[in-house]
Amino acid sequence: MDAPRSERTIGELFSDLSQKTTLLIRQEVQLAKSELSQKAAHFGRGAAIAAVGGAVVHAALLSLVATVVLLLVRFGLDAWAAAGLTTVLLAGGGYLIVRSGLQAIKAQPVAPVETMDSLKETAQWLKNETR
Secondary structure, three states: OOOOOOOOOHHHHHHHHHHHHHHHHHHHHHHHHHHHHHHHHHHHHHHHHHHHHHHHHHHHHHHHHHHHHHHHHHOOOOHHHHHHHHHHHHHHHHHHHHHHHHHHHHOOOOOOHHHHHHHHHHHHHHHHHOO
């Protein structure tokens, strides 16, 4: 009788490699989905902050301009000067709010960094397995 073989055939090795590679690729895809989902959520929060800043600027322009202009006119400024000064001050404040939201968006890289690192590891693993 033949003793049981402890070594696997080339076909078995390639089958095993194929199964492991398929599993690994599925896991990589899942990681990419998860990472991109997190980045999209972060981007959405930053965009929401920028939108709120824009809405605040708009509301400020609609509700405060007339009041401030009339107050400045009452203190002795010409109407055109009071309107111009109010516009500059409100626009500056709005700009700062919108800029804050945009900085929050830019602070997080969009590329799926973890997935890219994992793909590099996978490529190295495949290279080592095929040797």
